[in-house]
Amino acid sequence: MQENDIACLAFPKTSHLLFAQKALPQNQEDQFAFLLKHQGSISCFKSLSETCPITRKIEFLTGRILLKDAIKTILNDEIVDTEVGIGSSGMPLWPGGIIGSVTHTKRHVCVMVGLSQEYLAMGIDLEPLISSEKSQELGPLVLGASEIDLYRQDLSAMPFNQFFTRCYSFKEAIYKLLFPQIKTFIDFKEIVITNINPVQDAILAIYRPLIANQFSGHFLEGKSFNYKQGIFSYILLSKTR
Structure with missing residues (x-):
C-alpha cells in the first residue's frame, strides 16, 4: 500500500x-x-x-x-x-x-x-491544530472543570491550544468508537479526560453519560500525538477487554 x-x-x-x-x-x-x-x-x-x-x-x-x-x-x-x-x-x-x-x-x-x-470497535481522528483563539472560544463547550484543573495543575507547560486539540481529537475518536455501539448522541462533556502523558502519547478518559448504557463509567485509554501538522488520536476496543 x-x-x-x-x-x-x-x-x-x-x-x-x-x-x-x-x-x-x-x-x-x-x-x-x-x-x-x-x-x-x-x-x-x-x-x-x-x-x-x-x-x-x-x-x-x-x-x-x-x-x-x-x-x-x-x-x-x-x-x-x-x-x-x-x-x-x-x-x-x-x-x-x-x-x-x-x-x-x-x-x-x-x-x-x-x-x-480481535476488535469490537475502533475510533480514529486527525485534527488540525486548533488556534488559541478558537480553543478559548470552544473550551466551555468541550471541557469540564476537572479537565481545566488537569491542565492547570499538570500540563500548563503545554500550550493550551495543543491541550485543547488533544482533548477534542480524543473525544472525537471516542465518539466514533462508541456511536456505532450505542447509537445515541454523545455530548463531549460526557467524556472526561482524566490524564494525558505527552511522553508516552497516552491519554485516558472516563465516559459518564447522562443516560446509562453498557459503557457508562468505563475508562477509555488510547493514544494522542503530533502528526501531519495536527493531532492524531486513536482508541481500540478489544474483544478480550
Missing part, C-alpha cells in the same frame, strides 16, 4: 491491525484528474449527491480506496469484495470480518482497519 506509516507511529505491531493515510489533491486540476481516474472504482460513490462539493467527493473516494486496499491487505486476499458501503446515519458499512474507522482533514485522509474477531 502507498504511504503506509504504521512503522513510525505509536500503533500496536500486529497483523490484526492496519493503518494507512494519503494526501488529498489540492488544486482543481489535480482534483478533477483524480475523480476522472478513480470514480468508477467505488460503486457506492454514485450515491453521493451531484451537488456534493468536489472536496467532499474526493475525501469520500480517497477514504474508500484506502479502505478497500487496506482490507485486502489485512485479509491477504486480492479477490474478495472489500468495498465499504454506506450504512445508516452515513456510517461505514463494513464487510464481514472487518471493523474500522476513517478520518480526514482538508489535506489528508487516514483509515484504520482490524479483524472483527
Whole structure:
C-alpha cells in the first residue's frame, strides 16, 4: 500500500491491525484528474449527491480506496469484495470480518482497519491544530472543570491550544468508537479526560453519560500525538477487554 506509516507511529505491531493515510489533491486540476481516474472504482460513490462539493467527493473516494486496499491487505486476499458501503446515519458499512474507522482533514485522509474477531470497535481522528483563539472560544463547550484543573495543575507547560486539540481529537475518536455501539448522541462533556502523558502519547478518559448504557463509567485509554501538522488520536476496543 502507498504511504503506509504504521512503522513510525505509536500503533500496536500486529497483523490484526492496519493503518494507512494519503494526501488529498489540492488544486482543481489535480482534483478533477483524480475523480476522472478513480470514480468508477467505488460503486457506492454514485450515491453521493451531484451537488456534493468536489472536496467532499474526493475525501469520500480517497477514504474508500484506502479502505478497500487496506482490507485486502489485512485479509491477504486480492479477490474478495472489500468495498465499504454506506450504512445508516452515513456510517461505514463494513464487510464481514472487518471493523474500522476513517478520518480526514482538508489535506489528508487516514483509515484504520482490524479483524472483527480481535476488535469490537475502533475510533480514529486527525485534527488540525486548533488556534488559541478558537480553543478559548470552544473550551466551555468541550471541557469540564476537572479537565481545566488537569491542565492547570499538570500540563500548563503545554500550550493550551495543543491541550485543547488533544482533548477534542480524543473525544472525537471516542465518539466514533462508541456511536456505532450505542447509537445515541454523545455530548463531549460526557467524556472526561482524566490524564494525558505527552511522553508516552497516552491519554485516558472516563465516559459518564447522562443516560446509562453498557459503557457508562468505563475508562477509555488510547493514544494522542503530533502528526501531519495536527493531532492524531486513536482508541481500540478489544474483544478480550
